[in-house]
Every structure is written in C-alpha cells, then in structure tokens.
Amino acid sequence: MSDSKFLRGTMILSLATFMSKFLGMIYIFPFAAMVGQQGLALYQYGYTPYTILLSLATLGVPMAVSKFVSKYNALGDYRTGQRLFRSGIIFMTLTGFAAFLVLFFAAPIISDWVISNPDDIQGNERGDVVFTIRMVSVALILIPAMSVIRGYFQGFRSMGPTAVSQVIEQVVRIIFILSVAYAVLYIWNGDLGTAIGFATFGAFIGGLGALVVLAVYWKKRKGFIQKQVENSVETEPIPLTKMYKELISYALPLSFVGLAIPLFQLVDMFTFNNALIASGGFSQGEAETAYGAFAGSSHKLILIPVAIATAMSVTLIPTITESFTNKNTKLLQQQITQTYQVILFLSIPAAAGLSVLSYPTFAVLFGFEDMEVGGYILRYYAPVAVLFSLFSVTGAVLQGINRQRYAVVSLVAGLIIKVISAYPLIYIGGPAGASFSTLLGFGVAVIFNMWAIGKFTDFEYKNVGKHFLFISLFTVIMSAAVLLVKEGAVTMFPLQSWGNAFLVELFSVVTGAGLYFILSVKSGLAGKVLGDRFTILKK
Template sequence: MTDSKFLRGTMILTMATFASKILGMIYVFPFVAMVGQQGLALYQYGYQPYVILLSMATLGVPMAVSKFVSKYNAMGDYKTGQRLLKTGILFMSITGFLAFLVLFSMAPVISGWIISDPSDLDGNSLIDVTFVIRMVSVALIIIPAMAVIRGYFQGNQSMGPTAVSQVLEQLIRIVFILSMAYSVLYIMDGDLGTAVGFATFGAFVGGLGGLAVLLFYWKKRKHFIDQQVNESTVDHNLPLSNMYKELIMYALPFSFVGLAIPLFQLVDLFTFNNALTASGYTLGEAETMYGVFSGSAHRLILIPVAIATAMSVTLIPAITKSFTSQNDEVLQNQITQAFQIIIFLAVPASAGLMLLSYPTFALLFGLNDIEVGGYILRYYAPVAILFSLFSVSAAMLQGINQQRFAVLSLIVGILIKLILTYPLLIALGSMGAIISTFLGFTAAIIFNLVIIAKYADFDFRPLIKRTILIAAVTIVMSLGVIIVKEGAEQLFPLVSWMNALLIELFAMVTGILLYFIITVKIGLAGKVLGDRFSILKK
C-alpha cells in the first residue's frame, strides 16, 4: 500500500473516531429531555462498570493487534497475523463472556455499593439499578471479539472497516437508546427504570451492527487475504504463549492509560450518593447532582478535550521519530507545539463554559435542574484542560518509550482521587468530587511533565511564556463575554429556552471573535497552530 493510501486511511479512521465520540456526546441532550438527570444517573450506574470491564476484557487490543500484525506482515509473515486473528477471536470471546458473567452476577452487589439506603424512595431503586447493569452487560459477549477483527484490518493498513463499523455501531446504539426510551415512557407508559434499562441494551444492538459491517468486509476481502497468507515468505511459527506475551506487552500501556477518566468516574460512582446522603441530601438530590456531574457536564467538557487532543496527538508519531533519531531540536519544537495546541484551544473553551455555564445548561438540558447543572458545569469546566494535558503527556511518554511512567502517574492520580473524594463530598457537596478530580489529574500531569523533562531533556520556559500570553488573551476575551452576557441577560432573562439561546449566541460569538481576532493580530494563532494554518501567519 502506498504512503498516500495509508495516510488517507489513517485520516479516515481519525475522523470516524472523532465523529463517533461527538455522536456519543450529543445524543445525551434528547435522552435527558426524556429521562431527566436522575434517569441519566441511572444510565451511568450501568455504563460505568461496563466500560471498566470492557477495557479489562479488551486490554487495548485493537492497537496492539494492529501493531503485532503490521510488524510480522513487514517481515513477509502473514501467517502469524492470521493465526493471531483466529485464536484471538476465540480468546476474546471467552474473556468477553467471562466479563459478562461477572457483571451480570455481581449486579445486585454493585447496586448495593451505589445505593446504600434502598429505603429512600426519592431516588432510583436497587431493582432498577440491577436491571440496568444486567441489560448493558450483554454487550460484553460480542464487543471484545470485534476489537481483534478491527485490529487485524488496521494491521493490514485497511482503516475503512474499523471506521465504518465504529460510526455505524454508534449510530445504531443512539437510535436504539432514544427510540426505546421514547417508546417505553410515552407509548407504553412504562416506568423510568424499564426505559433506561432497555436504552442501555443499545450497546449490544449497536455491537451487532458493527460486527455485521466487519463480517461484510471480511467476506469481501477474504480471497485477497488468503492469497496474501499463501504468499508468505517467512513463518515464525510462534508458540501461542510467546504470541500473547508480545501482544500483552503492546496492549497494557494503551489500555491502562485509556482507563484514566473511567477509573476516576468509578470512584465517583461508588462514593457520590453515599457521601451526599450521609451529609443530609436526599437520594433524589444526590442522583440529580451525580447525573449532572458524571453525565451532562462531563460530556460537555469532553467536547473541547476531543478537539484539542485530536489536533495535538497527530504530532505524537513525529515525536517518536525525532526521539528515536535523537534529533533534539526538532523534538523540543514538536513537544512544545503539542502542548501549545492543547493550551491554545482548551483554555479559552473552558473559560467560555465557565462563564456561560447557566445558559449553556439551560439551552442543552432545559431549565428544570439549571441551578444544580449551571453550578456544577461552572466549576467542572476547567478540568477539561487537565483531561487534555494528561492524555497528550501520557501519549508523549509512550512516544519516548517511557510508557511505564504513564501507568505510574495514573496510579498516583487515582490514589489521590480515592483518598480525597469521600471526605471532600461530605465537606463540600458536589464540589468535593470536582476538587478531588482536579487534584488527582494535576498530580498525574506534574509526574508526566517531570519524566518528559528528564528523558526528553525538555525545556519548559518557551512553553510557559506562550501559556502566559494565551492566559492574558483569554482574560481579555472573558471580560468581553461577561459584558455581553450581562447585557443580554438584562434584555432576555434566563427564564426560557429561547432566551438561553439568545444569551448563548451573543456571548459565544463575542468570545470566539475576540479570541480569534486578538490571537491572529498578535501572531499567536499562526505560531501555535503552525504550518497547517499558515494563512493565520499572514
């Protein structure tokens, strides 16, 4: 395959992954309109344990299989890659089924960890939580095996099957979630627990759609793959033990770092309700806050994270190449640029979310829980910067062959989160979960930066200067947003969806234009974004 085709395939896969994530964020708006924040909290009760077990069952398999297959293909050994595919599908089917059995059987126990006082009728019942967990657990039977197939296609430099299956899986899942929630609540006049339970079953239905796409591509390309295998010039004939040992060595760092945000959310899952009800809140109030924190607000702050990291991680392969070839000057510039892009995009986006938290929440989730939603979103928004920095700094550690430290930094962050969350929730309410997340990720990022400075001999001074400039521009932008927002609220009080739209529109356009004009005029935008936006330098 030519380089141009490979680059095109990589771009298609990146765009598909980004589109899948955006779809996974925006469906929550109509979903919350139907089930409310407590319904979203119930959905999260099932989805969070599912994500952890799915990650444990797959262990970063797609990327690891891709790397393994690509390596042996390059040596002319196509048989080893196909042996991995056949045994891997069987192995991952077994691990997936075991994960399903664990989650399904443990559902009542997990429910008790989430809701310690089932007598509080103001919130979701243990029966509903158990039902939701069991419904989503079924997806574990098929999703892990799909990871192997996707990785095999990617290892053969064929990104289309993964891209199409990812997007179609997400689309089917979302359509199923929304249609089932609507049908149960508004057509069959069912209860909230039933609606959310069937909605979570969408993970399995979406998985079937994604699997069907992969099988279609496999059947279509089977003749070419068989021909390729028959033309192998080498056969390493690796024992299965050696094959899987090598695969796990590739997979573990990717898997563990990818678990960062889910692990932090798992701590909140098992502490949030128990701590807040112990400090005087009803279960219903605690669940509303948890729904906002782990669902609504969390998805909103992931939007700037997705945009910033998508632009910066494209530099990671180049960083790996510069480090390997010991081109220190280029390496310094690449690391600086990757961090600059994160700060340039995430800082003003987080500032905007903070300042417009109440109209943003009202616009997307309605006015019912605006006091709770606006408050949590305002103080949770800055964490988007930390999510972005951790993701990119951990990727850099992998790029300079120090991935073991990325795992250690995450362990440090999780321990801080684990120790502080419950007492901070007791003392500060929902703000406690935000602060513990902030402190945990800050510690992990500092750890990563120290290692980058040591092993890449990185000088942070130019980055600090650029960060101060970005912060100054963000402050100017924020002042403009505040003035326009306050003026708009005088004309359009925040009492209706249309008024929220007008306030958001005026203030957001002001902020974007101010930031864009100032950064372009002073040459900051062109310097940060580099050659890909060279027009900004003019």
C-alpha cells in the same frame, strides 16, 4: 499498500474515531430531555462499570493486534498473524464472556454501593440499577472479539473496516437508545427504570451493527488475505504463549492509560451519592439528580473541547516518534512545544467559557428543571477539561518516546489522590467537591507526565510557559468581557425560557470567541500555535 494510501487510511480512521466520539457526546442532549438528570444517573450506574470491564476484557487489543500482525506481515510471515487472529477471536470471546458474568452477577452488589437510601421514593430503585447493569453487560459477549477483527484488518494497513464499523456502531447504538427510550416512556407509558435499562442494551445492538459491517469487509477481502497466507515464508511456529506475551506487552500500557477517565468516574460513582447523603443536605433523589448533572450532562459537555483539542494535537504524535527514533533533538523540541501550545490554546478558553456561561449553557442544552444544580456543577467541573486534554496528550508523547510505563505510574498516583480525596471533598464541598478531587488527581498525573517528558527529552518549558501566560491573559480578558455581556443580556432576557437562554448564550459566545480570536491573531499567538494548519494566521 502504498504509503499514500496508508496515510489516507490513517486519516480516515482518525476522522471516524473523532466522529464516533462526537456522536457519543451530542446524543446526550435529546436523551437527557427524555429521561432527566436522574435518568442519566441511572444510565451512568450501568455504563461506568461496563466501560471499565470492556477495557479490561479487550486490553487495548485493536492497536496491539495491529502492531503484532503488521510486524510479522512485514517479515513475510502472514501465517503467524493468522494464527493470532484465529486464537485471538476465541480468547477474546472467552474473556468477554467472563467479563459479562462478572458484571451480571455483581449487579446487586454495585446497586447496594450506589443506592445507600433505598427507602427514598424519589430516588432510583435498586432493582432498576440491577436491571440496567445486567442489560448493558450483554454487550461484553460481543464487543471484545470484534476488537481482534478490527486489529487484524489494521495489521494489513486497511483502516476502512475499523473506521466504518466504529461509526455504524455508534449510529445504530444512538438510534436504538433514543428510539427505545421514547417508545417506553411516551408510547407504552413505561417507567424510567425500564427505559434506561433497554437504552443501555443499545451497546449490544450497536455491536451487532458493527459486526455486520466487519463481516461484509471480511467476505470481500478474505480471498486476498488467504492468498497472502498461502505465500507466507516458512518459519518455525511461534508458541501461543510467546505470541500472547508479546501482544500483552504492546496492549497493557495503552489499555491502562485509556482507563484514566472511566476509573475516576468509578470512584465518583461509589462516593458521590453516599457523601452527599451523609452530609445531611441531600436526599437520595437529590443526590442522584446532582450525580446525573455531574457524571452525565456536565461530563459530556467538557469532553467536547477535550476532543477538539486532542484531535488537533495528536496528529503530531507520529512525527514525535520519528524524531525521537532519529535522535533529531531540535525538531523533537519544536514538536513537543507545538503539541502543548495547541492543547493550551484551545482548551483553556473553552473551559473558561463553559465555566462563565455554565447556567445558560445548561439551560439551553438540558432545560430549566435542574438548571440550578447543573449550572453550579458545570461551573466548577469545566476546568477539568484542560487537565483531561493535557493527560491524554502527555500520555501519547510518552508513548511516542517509548516511556509508556511513566504514564501508567502517573495515572496510579493520580487515582490514589482521587480515592483519598473524593469522599471528604464531596462531604465538605457538596457536588463541586467531586470536581475538586478530579482536579487534584489529574493535576498530579499531568505534572508527573510533564516531568517525565522533560527528563527523557531534555525538554525546556520556557517557550511553553511564555505562551501559556499570553493564553491565560487573553482568556482572563475574554472571560471578563463574556461575564459583562452575559449579565447585561440576562437583565434584558431573564433565564426563564429557552429562547431567552439561547439569546444570552449566543451574545456571550460570539463576544468571547470573537475577542479571543482578535487578541490571539493580532498578537501573533494564533499564527505561532496554529500556523502550520492555518497559514493565513501567519500573515
């Protein structure tokens, strides 16, 4: 395959990954309208431990298998890659089944941890939590083995199978989730626990859709791959133990860093309700509503600016790797500077805007029933978007300069801070305490990553600091203008109907986005940060 086709395939895969994540964020709006914040809390009880075990079962396998197969294919040894493929499917099926058993049988224990007051009839029942966790656990039997197939195709520099299967998996999953929730609640008049349990089964249904896509691709390309294997150079067979040792060395750091957000969410899942109830100000039902607004609604919202900022900056990571390998220090400094600038330029104003407009934003997207608690939580959780973005990108830069273990160390340090601070901050500060503990944990992790980048690349933060000051200044001006427009709009359109909330949001967003754009373009900041992408901004 030519380099141009490989580059096109990589771009398609990046676009598909972004589209898959974006779909995974926006479906929460209609879903929340059906099940409410308490339903989202129950949904998170299943999906959070599922995400952790899925990551542990797959261990970043797609990228690791891709790297392994690509390495030996380049040597003409296609047979070694095929041996890994065949044994890998068996091995990942076994690890997936083991993860399924762990989650399935641990469901009652997890339910006891998150439902501390089962006598509260307004809260979710323990039985519903067990049912939800067990329904989503079935997907663990299927998904890990698919990661080997995707990685094998990528090892042949074929990104289409992974890209298409990812999108189809997400589309099928979302259609199933929304359809089954609507059917259970509004056609069959079922209860919320049944609707959420069957909705989480969408992970397995989506996996089946992706498997069908991969099977079609395999049928088309099996002959070509087998021909390559038959023409493979003769080498001494590598022992499976050595193969898996090499594979794990690729996969483990990537897998652990990818677990950052789910691990923080797991800490919140086990502390949020318990701390609020212990504080004496919340019942089980009220605590779960707040948890749904925090871990479900608000979390999905802040991931939108994170996804956009990260998508625009990670395109620089391959070039950072090349510059570091070639010891082109000057170019490396420029690329890291631009990476930081893109992240800060996009994420800081987005987070500030979400914080200032938390109440009308929550009302427009999730309704008025829980607007007070949801808007309050979003106000304090929105700034976390900046740290999520920075951790993702600094971790990728460390990967690009072959210092992945420092990203792992930073995550462990941040996680320890989160574990220590979560319960007391929630107990003292209420629902916003979870945001404060996440800010502390990710703040420590990001600072450590930035220090490591500076140490191993001799990177100087002076230029980044100067642009950070301009971005902060423009964001403060923008936020003040948005606040004035919002307060004025609310007097004319009280937040008592969806139409009024939408108008308040519209006027405020147009004001904020327009003012930030004008300030950044007129000052030349936008041209410096985004000039290579949007050359018109340099003029």
